[in-house]
Amino acid sequence: MDPEEDTSWRDEAPGQVDNESSGKKVIIVLENASLEIARLAPYQKMQLLNCDEHQAILRRFNRDIADARPDIVHQCLLTLLDSPLNKSGHLEVFIHTANGVVIRINPECRIPRTIKRFSGLMVQLLERGSITSEHEGTTKKLLEVLQSPLETYFPQDCKKIALSCEARKVKLYKYFAEEIPPGKPVVIAVGAMAKGPDTFADRYVSEKIGISSYALSASVACGKVCCAFEDLWDIM
DSSP: OTTTTTGGGOOOOOOOOOOGGGGGOOEEEEEEEOEEEEOSSSSSOOOEEOOOTTTHHHHHHTTOGOOOHHHHHHHHHHHHTTSSHHHTOOOEEEEEEEOOOOEEEEOOOOOEEEESHHHHHHHHHHHHHHHEEEEEEEEEHHHHHHHOOOOGGSOTTTTTEEETTTTTTHHHHHHHHHHHHHHHHHEEEEOOOOSOOSTTTTTSSSSBOOOOOOOHHHHHHHHHHHHHHHHHOOEE
């Protein structure tokens, strides 16, 4: 089956929102994400560039193959959307690509398990501007390309943090318990790229923190953030 025509990924039951704690919200921004589509030959379909299949094309245009890593975004989304934090209704996810495209992910969206099907889905999204689902006569946007700038979609008076391996190291549970006022939403920027400086969110974050003495993948960093809030808010 053509991954661009596969719709099995749409079938996901909505998460259960805890009404008593609905004011608790974590917004994860996957920054500098590698999601770029291109038509590599006349009459071909658009493709999502990746370092495994398109090395020759990238080299031809003097592009670093590390700039084409959609698998990093894919891994992060699987970690985030599968988490109890998301299924309990406390998580929102945005993608901000290296080309400046802003994408909002509906918490109820079920991301394809394989990178091939995920790539087909991203091509659809970037060509059409949104991916929708119909259920019981209502249409819902599961993924949506938004107008820039990203910051306009943040709640007012939210705390904005970026993860950086070069920043002071903190224990996440303790930091969140002490530094985030109860009921105040928090935005956490995570670099979804293979390499590069941690300046990806300098325009809007007020603080940078480190969460390990070791270099972590973006997916592991996302998982640690989710686990810390799940412990803090007693989400199982």
